[in-house]
Amino acid sequence: MSDMTHTAAKPRAERSATASMTYAIFLTAGLILLVLAPLFFYPIFLMKLLCFALFACAFNLLLGYTGLLSFGHATFFGGAAYFTAHVVKEWGFPPELGVLTGVVGAALLGLVMGYVAIRRQGIYFAMITLALSQMFFFFCLQAEFTEGEDGIQSVPRGHLFGFIDLSQSTNMYYFVLAVFLIGMVIIWRFINSPFGMILKSIRENEARATSLGYSVARYKLGAFVMSAALAGLAGGVKALVFQFATLTDVAWQMSGEVILMTLLGGIGTLIGPIFGAGLVVTLQNYLATSDFPVTIITGVVFMVCVLLFRRGIIGEFYASRLGRKLGFEHRR
Amino acid sequence: MTMIFGIPLQAFLGQLLIGLINGSFYALLSLGLAVIFGLLRVINFAHGAQYMLGAFAAMLMLQYFGISYWFALILGPIVVGLFGAFIERTMLSRLYNLDPLYGLLFTFGLALTIEGTFRYLYGSSGQPYAVPTQLAGGTNLGFMFLPIYRGWVVVVSLVACIGTWLLIEKTKLGSYLRAATENPVLVQAFGVNVPVLLTLTYGIGAGLAAFAGVLAAPIYQVSPLMGSNIIIVVFAVVVVGGMGSIMGAIVTGYMLGIAEGLTKVFYPEASNIVIFVIMAIVLLLRPAGLFGRDA
Numbered sequence: 001m002s003d004m005t006h007t008a009a010k011p012r013a014e015r016s017a018t019a020s021m022t023y024a025i026f027l028t029a030g031l032i033l034l035v036l037a038p039l040f041f042y043p044i045f046l047m048k049l050l051c052f053a054l055f056a057c058a059f060n061l062l063l064g065y066t067g068l069l070s071f072g073h074a075t076f077f078g079g080a081a082y083f084t085a086h087v088v089k090e091w092g093f094p095p096e097l098g099v100l101t102g103v104v105g106a107a108l109l110g111l112v113m114g115y116v117a118i119r120r121q122g123i124y125f126a127m128i129t130l131a132l133s134q135m136f137f138f139f140c141l142q143a144e145f146t147e148g149e150d151g152i153q154s155v156p157r158g159h160l161f162g163f164i165d166l167s168q169s170t171n172m173y174y175f176v177l178a179v180f181l182i183g184m185v186i187i188w189r190f191i192n193s194p195f196g197m198i199l200k201s202i203r204e205n206e207a208r209a210t211s212l213g214y215s216v217a218r219y220k221l222g223a224f225v226m227s228a229a230l231a232g233l234a235g236g237v238k239a240l241v242f243q244f245a246t247l248t249d250v251a252w253q254m255s256g257e258v259i260l261m262t263l264l265g266g267i268g269t270l271i272g273p274i275f276g277a278g279l280v281v282t283l284q285n286y287l288a289t290s291d292f293p294v295t296i297i298t299g300v301v302f303m304v305c306v307l308l309f310r311r312g313i314i315g316e317f318y319a320s321r322l323g324r325k326l327g328f329e330h331r332r
Numbered sequence: 333m334t335m336i337f338g339i340p341l342q343a344f345l346g347q348l349l350i351g352l353i354n355g356s357f358y359a360l361l362s363l364g365l366a367v368i369f370g371l372l373r374v375i376n377f378a379h380g381a382q383y384m385l386g387a388f389a390a391m392l393m394l395q396y397f398g399i400s401y402w403f404a405l406i407l408g409p410i411v412v413g414l415f416g417a418f419i420e421r422t423m424l425s426r427l428y429n430l431d432p433l434y435g436l437l438f439t440f441g442l443a444l445t446i447e448g449t450f451r452y453l454y455g456s457s458g459q460p461y462a463v464p465t466q467l468a469g470g471t472n473l474g475f476m477f478l479p480i481y482r483g484w485v486v487v488v489s490l491v492a493c494i495g496t497w498l499l500i501e502k503t504k505l506g507s508y509l510r511a512a513t514e515n516p517v518l519v520q521a522f523g524v525n526v527p528v529l530l531t532l533t534y535g536i537g538a539g540l541a542a543f544a545g546v547l548a549a550p551i552y553q554v555s556p557l558m559g560s561n562i563i564i565v566v567f568a569v570v571v572v573g574g575m576g577s578i579m580g581a582i583v584t585g586y587m588l589g590i591a592e593g594l595t596k597v598f599y600p601e602a603s604n605i606v607i608f609v610i611m612a613i614v615l616l617l618r619p620a621g622l623f624g625r626d627a
Binding site: 116126132134141293295306 | 434446567568
């Protein structure tokens with residue numbers, strides 16, 4: 001509430017005009033950067049970053065905009081990676097159909113997990129999703145098609161729509177970028193739709209949303225499936241980028257990682273998770289060569305974030321003096 | 333040879349015993365989780381890490397100071413309990429006014445940090461811890477062979493569970509704890525120092541986890557990963573039992589341990605996931621959990 005009083009001095013229309021102006025400038029700058037990025041950075045690194053950024057944004061759809069903390073999102077990310085890798089490698093699907101299979105598979109998993117988990121709220125919801133995703137992990141460990149500890153290796157990238165050769169890393173990068181942007185547009189449309197507004201009202205006051213006649217359970221399930229499907233989009237593409245799918249992607253540590261990315265970037269901000277994912281992936285890449293375990297850093301960052309810095313990078317920026325001057329409003 | 337449901341009796345009883353042992357650990361750990369959650373409204377994700385710390389405390393005390401199992405059984409929980417109290421006092425207590433999810437995230441970070449540190453220092457492979465000589469060997473019960481240490485674990489954990497239940501339900505301190513669970517502000521107004529009570533509770537919970545860890549050291553390998561492997565199962569146990577009642581947590585722990593053991597006899601492939609399946613079924617039929625009051 002205190003941020004509201006500061007900005008109240010400016011008339012509302014003027015403020016939102018500044019905001020949309022700032023948004024437009026940032027958006028254009030961001031797009032140009034993303035298009036030019038492969039000139040300066042290693043493409044695999046960029047693609048990994050984009051996949052995790054989309055994954056974190058999909059996760060944030062649930063945590064930030066519906067108030068549900070899922071501790072089982074690795075299931076959708078890693079599950080989709082397995083589905084995509086399997087149909088592309090074994091059944092010879094083209095990449096676009098392979099990714100689609102991953103998305104549909106993740107959405108179905110989301111439907112099942114969501115149906116069970118929304119029966120409880122808050123902290124129980126988190127524990128149930130964690131337990132169910134651990135169950136999926138054991139399933140993947142024992143199932144035939146995942147090839148156990150080895151994972152599905154050397155998945156071909158194939159030709160997009162039959163003529164774009166994805167084995168060339170530049171082509172692959174722009175494919176991943178396109179998927180990322182499509183995913184972001186879907187998320188943006190979703191949270192600004194009437195459906196998204198109802199989700200926010202559920203987050204703020206569930207009892208009230210119920211009393212207004214909304215079937216809260218159905219909306220939560222809808223959000224859960226949507227988030228799972230988008231996480232699956234990220235996972236399916238990741239399987240093509242790295243050309244393998246392994247147990248790491250379905251393990252609970254992955255669920256923890258995506259929570260960290262979202263928390264670090266800013267829960268409930270549209271672009272925060274992108275920055276969170278960027279930081280975490282960069283850190284992992286940097287530490288991959290040393291023998292110092294990433295887990296310790298991850299754990300400490302988690303604790304520091306929760307104790308001192310709950311709004312995350314982008315949330316803090318929005319709430320800062322500069323952020324407010326630029327016309328941003330911090331909405332939780 | 334006697335058969336039961338087409339399974340040799342020996343194998344059946346053997347798995348039943350293993351189930352009972354696992355159930356003892358599930359019961360001890362879910363009990364600690366329930367005690368902490370009851371008062372602090374925090375799901376202690378670091379419970380698994382504190383269990384692992386207990387096992388490591390026993391091992392390191394033996395290695396560096398020659399402290400025997402028996403003293404470790406007392407000293408380990410005290411050390412880990414003090415560590416827990418320190419964490420609660422300095423950090424966790426700042427999160428009580430926030431959404432309970434932050435407590436879960438904080439303790440998750442704590443668990444990662446502790447686990448990562450021990451993996452860095454001692455590697456991820458397990459290290460053995462010898463069964464104390466007084467409890468080595470086994471007895472033949474006529475129908476099966478019982479390693480004495482395993483029998484000891486079942487008895488001691490049962491005693492610890494009942495002891496904790498008595499402490500909370502029948503003593504003055506326990507009545508303060510229960511009162512503070514219902515209405516902390518009112519209890520504070522009566523002159524009870526609630527913040528100290530919270531620290532004490534977290535310390536006791538962490539100590540219980542460490543106690544389970546010391547007990548587990550001779551059975552399982554002492555490894556940095558032992559905590560995170562068990563904590564997710566314990567979460568499922570807690571969901572099934574509901575955290576409303578201490579007794580519920582204990583009973584559910586044993587029940588699910590036995591269910592897991594029996595699945596190993598009849599359908600080994602599913603033994604890893606049976607507890608999660610039971611959890612899902614319970615949620616579909618009785619969303620509040622078997623003993624839960626809160627929905």
